[in-house]
Structure formats: structure tokens, C-alpha cells
Amino acid sequence: MGAPVSQPERVIAGRYRLLAPLGEGGMGTVWRARDEVLGREVAVKEVRAPAGLPAADVERLYARLEREAWAAARIPHRNVVTVYDVASESGRPWIVMELVRGLSLSDVLEAEGALTPQRTARIGAEVLGALRAAHDAGVLHRDVKPGNVLIANDGRVVLTDFGIALVEGSSALTMTGEVVGSPEFLAPERALGHRPGPASDLWSLGVLLYAAVEGSTPFRQDTPLSTLRAVVDEELPPARAAGPLTSVIEGLLRKDPAERMSAADAERD
The missing domain is CATH 1.10.510.10 (Transferase(Phosphotransferase) domain 1)
Structure with missing residues (x-):
């Protein structure tokens, strides 16, 4: 058997290179990623709507999550995770945050x-x-x-x-x-x-x-x-x-x- 072929790393919004999953939850996956523009590591939340949700509800859910990510971005406080960006890829929002180790x-x-x-x-x-x-x-x-x-x-x-x-x-x-x-x-x-x-x-x-x-x-x-x-x-x-x-x-x-x-x-x- 030959060595497994490694998947090419996915790049979101032409900028955020997904490196490895950090965690999985009901609403999606959080990835460790690299911001190719600023040359720093970030956390990127890949949001997935629950399976079987009607298309209109999916659209509303994504609109709400995007709006709320921007709302969180307006809270400047050392104990609140910093939201850097909300990127759009494959018709879904990807929330880009500071990587907390x-x-x-x-x-x-x-x-x-x-x-x-x-x-x-x-x-x-x-x-x-x-x-x-x-x-x-x-x-x-x-x-x-x-x-x-x-x-x-x-x-x-x-x-x-x-x-x-x-x-x-x-x-x-x-x-x-x-x-x-x-x-x-x-x-x-x-x-x-x-x-x-x-x-x-x-x-x-x-x-x-x-x-x-x-x-x-x-x-x-x-x-x-x-x-x-x-x-x-x-x-x-x-x-x-x-x-x-x-x-x-x-x-x-x-x-x-x-x-x-x-x-x-x-x-x-």
C-alpha cells in the first residue's frame, strides 16, 4: 500500500488556510488556520446549519449568525474572544477569531x-x-x-x-x-x-x-x-x-x- 494522499489545505475567502480542526460542536467545526495576508494563526469557526432545515430557515440562520459575529466584534474586552472577520465561502459564514491557546x-x-x-x-x-x-x-x-x-x-x-x-x-x-x-x-x-x-x-x-x-x-x-x-x-x-x-x-x-x-x-x- 502506498502512503495516503494528503488532502490539499483548504483556503477560505482566498485568505484563511485551514490547518487542523480544534473542536467540533452542534453548529460546526472550529479550525486552527493561518491568515495568509497578515501571516498569523487564527481560529476559524465553520458554521453548518442542522441537517434537514428548510432552505429559508438556513438562510435566516446564517444571516443571524453573521450579524451576531459582527456584534461580538464590537465588544472590546480582554475577557471576550476577539472576532477579526466574518468571511463568506460556499454560501456560509466563517467566523475568524483570535486563536486562544x-x-x-x-x-x-x-x-x-x-x-x-x-x-x-x-x-x-x-x-x-x-x-x-x-x-x-x-x-x-x-x-x-x-x-x-x-x-x-x-x-x-x-x-x-x-x-x-x-x-x-x-x-x-x-x-x-x-x-x-x-x-x-x-x-x-x-x-x-x-x-x-x-x-x-x-x-x-x-x-x-x-x-x-x-x-x-x-x-x-x-x-x-x-x-x-x-x-x-x-x-x-x-x-x-x-x-x-x-x-x-x-x-x-x-x-x-x-x-x-x-x-x-x-x-x-
Whole structure:
């Protein structure tokens, strides 16, 4: 048998040479790539619509993702992943971002188990800084979870994947019946189909903090539907390992968004 023929590296928009896949998700693949114009490595998110989606919905989905990538690009903050460009190739948007070298928080939790309240508080404060900057720019994240928090090799904490974010005040382009985000991190008001606001992202941060200190999320059940029901109806199981973070977690995980702890209070605590 001869040596396998290596595939030629694909170049997107005549500029971004795809080198190797970094990760795969429900909405596509993230690639390590080289920007041939500026001579630097970048991360490129290849967006793919779910199979079987009608053509009109696919078009709306791509339009929404492109608009939201540009929205994320207007958030200048050290804890928000920098979006450089949205390229178009094969009728789909490809989101070009800074390449963050490090691990996701979900990788860290998988490798090390639950974290100390002190380390969790440091990570949480940086994610909160990213959310406050996004909310000030009128952008909701809508999918805050450990897989979207990167811990860079230099210790910087970066919130990434604003791909399903919603720009406040823009026409909402949500797909019919689509649950956007991860059920166990979804705020009760979103599980009930109400319009999300900044407080919905703060709830997701509360679930993230809980998961980091306890090693599991508070409302996870066997199916997405039973998880959503628990989010809406079940009492919060006590966070036994949270120590000084207990009041912040409990404040962020109040079912009523009007009673939820504010970003400023959470940051102070």
C-alpha cells in the first residue's frame, strides 16, 4: 500500500488556510488556520446549519449568525474572544477569531474535578467582566457554560462563542421551536419561552459557578425536557462545597429574573 494522499489545505475567502480542526460542536467545526495576508494563526469557526432545515430557515440562520459575529466584534474586552472577520465561502459564514491557546473550563473540570471556591471566584469574576461588557454593548451571550470559557496558557479567561448571541433591539431571528443553548444552563424564563435579558446570562453564570465547585450542575436530569422542568420547578440543591461563594450562587440562581442578584453585586462579592 502506498502512503495516503494528503488532502490539499483548504483556503477560505482566498485568505484563511485551514490547518487542523480544534473542536467540533452542534453548529460546526472550529479550525486552527493561518491568515495568509497578515501571516498569523487564527481560529476559524465553520458554521453548518442542522441537517434537514428548510432552505429559508438556513438562510435566516446564517444571516443571524453573521450579524451576531459582527456584534461580538464590537465588544472590546480582554475577557471576550476577539472576532477579526466574518468571511463568506460556499454560501456560509466563517467566523475568524483570535486563536486562544489553552483549555476550556469543561476540559479543566473533566481533568481535575471540582475547583476550590477561590479559583472558581477568580474565573467567575472574569466571565462576569466579559458579560458586563457584552451587555453594555447590547449583546446577550445566551450560551454561558464551561465549554465556552477558555483558560489560556497565560491564565487569561476568555468567554467565546457568541455564535447564538442575540443583539438587543435587533429583530429576533430565532428558529421555530428551537431551544438555543444548553438545557442545564438555561434560565427559567427562557425555559418558559419568555424573552431573555441580561439576567438570563447571569443565571447561566450561577449554574457555571455551581458546577465548578460541586462538580455537577444543579438541575441536570436524564432528558433535556425533564432538565428544563427541573430548572423551572425544582428547588436549588444546596451547594455544599461553595464556601464564601454560596451567597453569590444563591443570588444568581433566583428563579425570578427581577429578584436575581445584579452583575455589580455579584462582581463585588
